[in-house]
Amino acid sequence: MLNQRYQTCIEACSACALVCETCAASCLRETDVKMMARCIELDRDCADLCALAALLMTRDSEHAKAVCRLCAQACRACAEECGKHQADHCKACAQACLRCAEECERMAA
Template identity: 50%
Template structure:
């Protein structure tokens, strides 16, 4: 396996986690806005949106092998943790799925940072 192939393979794992997190956060935010108790979900929606945005930005930096990807990824890990913590508090299925995606994403990002 060549160096460029190994890098592509390593990047694909974290890119998949980042993109899955974007989708889960966007879905969660939309579903929260339709909840009967929507005012109770404001914190969740705000974190979902921030998390989706940082994950999308991180994916773009990783995909182009930017030397700044590590800085962005550290912020991504922080926001994924916050979003995970918030969503895990709620019993709604969409929140639980989002919490799981955020946890998987932050773990993939940590592993990616450790390997690079």
């Protein structure tokens, strides 16, 4: 397969994209949405960067490394914000983001 060597990073990005989407959608249904607004913003950017990173690695694109580098930054920013909240979806999101950041940093190194 074309992209075998990226496999764990592709999986981490692909999983993280969906966990971030779940977190954003869940935040929107919390009682205090205002408190989650920043979390939703970072979730959305992180989800979109993770999805693009997975896509470009899957295609074995020459832009994959550079996107993974950005993706790692978005993941760290999102993990930090999610880490401030007690909701289960935020905790799961922080965890997925940290794992994805590590995979992307290794991949982009």
